[in-house]
Amino acid sequence: MGYRQYHPIYLDLTSRPVLIVGGGNVALEKLETLLPSGADITVVSPTAAPDVQDLSANGALRWEQREFRDEDIEKAFMVIAATDDPGLNARVFKLGEAARKLTNSVDDPVNCNFIMAAIAHEGPLQVAVSSAGCSPALAQRVRKRIKQEILTPELGALAEFLGSWRDRVKAALPTYQARKSFWESVIESPIPGILEREGVEAADAAMANLFADHRPHRVGHVTLVGAGPGDPDLITVKGLKALQSAEVVLYDRLANPALLNHAPSNAPLIDVGKAPGECGRPRQETIHALLIEHARRGRRVVRLKGGDPFVFGRGGEEVLALAEAGISYSVVPGVSSAISAPAAAGIPVTHRGLSTGFAVFTAQGASEAETVPWEIAAGMPTVIFLMGVERLPNVVRRLREHGRPADTPVAVISRATLPEQRQAIGTLESIESLAAELQSPATIVVGEVVRLGSPELTRVLEGVGA
Numbered sequence: 001m002g003y004r005q006y007h008p009i010y011l012d013l014t015s016r017p018v019l020i021v022g023g024g025n026v027a028l029e030k031l032e033t034l035l036p037s038g039a040d041i042t043v044v045s046p047t048a049a050p051d052v053q054d055l056s057a058n059g060a061l062r063w064e065q066r067e068f069r070d071e072d073i074e075k076a077f078m079v080i081a082a083t084d085d086p087g088l089n090a091r092v093f094k095l096g097e098a099a100r101k102l103t104n105s106v107d108d109p110v111n112c113n114f115i116m117a118a119i120a121h122e123g124p125l126q127v128a129v130s131s132a133g134c135s136p137a138l139a140q141r142v143r144k145r146i147k148q149e150i151l152t153p154e155l156g157a158l159a160e161f162l163g164s165w166r167d168r169v170k171a172a173l174p175t176y177q178a179r180k181s182f183w184e185s186v187i188e189s190p191i192p193g194i195l196e197r198e199g200v201e202a203a204d205a206a207m208a209n210l211f212a213d214h215r216p217h218r219v220g221h222v223t224l225v226g227a228g229p230g231d232p233d234l235i236t237v238k239g240l241k242a243l244q245s246a247e248v249v250l251y252d253r254l255a256n257p258a259l260l261n262h263a264p265s266n267a268p269l270i271d272v273g274k275a276p277g278e279c280g281r282p283r284q285e286t287i288h289a290l291l292i293e294h295a296r297r298g299r300r301v302v303r304l305k306g307g308d309p310f311v312f313g314r315g316g317e318e319v320l321a322l323a324e325a326g327i328s329y330s331v332v333p334g335v336s337s338a339i340s341a342p343a344a345a346g347i348p349v350t351h352r353g354l355s356t357g358f359a360v361f362t363a364q365g366a367s368e369a370e371t372v373p374w375e376i377a378a379g380m381p382t383v384i385f386l387m388g389v390e391r392l393p394n395v396v397r398r399l400r401e402h403g404r405p406a407d408t409p410v411a412v413i414s415r416a417t418l419p420e421q422r423q424a425i426g427t428l429e430s431i432e433s434l435a436a437e438l439q440s441p442a443t444i445v446v447g448e449v450v451r452l453g454s455p456e457l458t459r460v461l462e463g464v465g466a
């Protein structure tokens, strides 16, 4: 390498003391590039070119009309030796170098610890060209071509426009990476063209749109929220808070629609729970895809599900799909109808002296192979069936087949916790006819605890659990 490898930087010289030794035309040439930088310039020289004198008279610089003194170096941030005396220039450099100042001796690369570049600029865009002292004339030629062919006034205006958005973008996108790819997408968007053709106002509007819409690097999140059994007051406080800050809500048929009023008014509300049999009910995979898509757009997604999300709510499948897609999620448990529907009918699922435990089953296995373990179900002190009102005869028959006596108390509670709540209380023998009118959703409870929900049956209980 026959030349030095300089390290290019852009210095902030605003109000920083710059000393120029010499006041002739060479100094004037350096002044042209230094003055716009806002440096605090002192020229030390017994004589000065008329233009330098004018600049001094205008207050653009300070001219000290005297010989250079060694101690002049001390206060300077940057020193430029621009006299026509090579010996003096070399001496200034040696002093500057010794004091670790940025020092340049004009046209004398050996006596410099920095050199100046040929500059092309357009608004805030600046291109500095150096030939490492090999050919300043060539560097000037390159500078000129950059200025004519690349640094158009439109680019300068674009740089200024983007600069006006910097603080807002920085506040909204916390990481350097996020900002970097955001700016790349802006530069590739139609916004530069809009600025050029329609001006700043139109570009500002387009930018605001893009900004509101395009937050790919804000991390989305899905919260599965249990909505409770029906009464909208039975959502948890945590679930309510999640709903209040949701940016999109996907809700089920069983989640009370009144809860949706808590979502922000601009959050889209997506119904993914048409009743079974109604056409157009989204498949589970479609729900997964929607959750993933909205989360990937950086949104806070609330998946509002009836009861508790993990009790026959396919919540488990949803979190598996989210995990597989690499999407963060959390689960806010809910009040499950399995326990609250009996409670709403005055039936505790356990009771001292009557029931030491309960089991919850679906009356509808996903397939014939996945049926209820009837033997276990029949043997439980309390057994609860969800999704079973249409299958009540089957439930009764199976429990009887597996040894549960005909006089075992049974309750069917429909639309529990809602104003339309209805219930039937009887025995395995009588329940089918008593519950014939009851509609889905309904919960079936079997076991001695059911007596607690019925005034007549309770009388039989005197002394139990006391």
Ligand code: SAH
Pocket (backbone or CB within 6 Å): 228, 229, 230, 254, 305, 306, 307, 308, 309, 310, 311, 312, 313, 335, 336, 337, 338, 341, 385, 386, 387, 388, 413, 414, 415, 416, 417, 418, 440, 441, 442, 443, 444
């Ligand atoms: N994840 C829900 C259950 C979903 S399966 C939960 O934890 O509650 C749907 C079944 O729940 C219905 O078929 C019905 O058996 C029961 N269910 C839901 N809401 C109900 C209500 N308000 N009253 C009675 N049973 C209800």
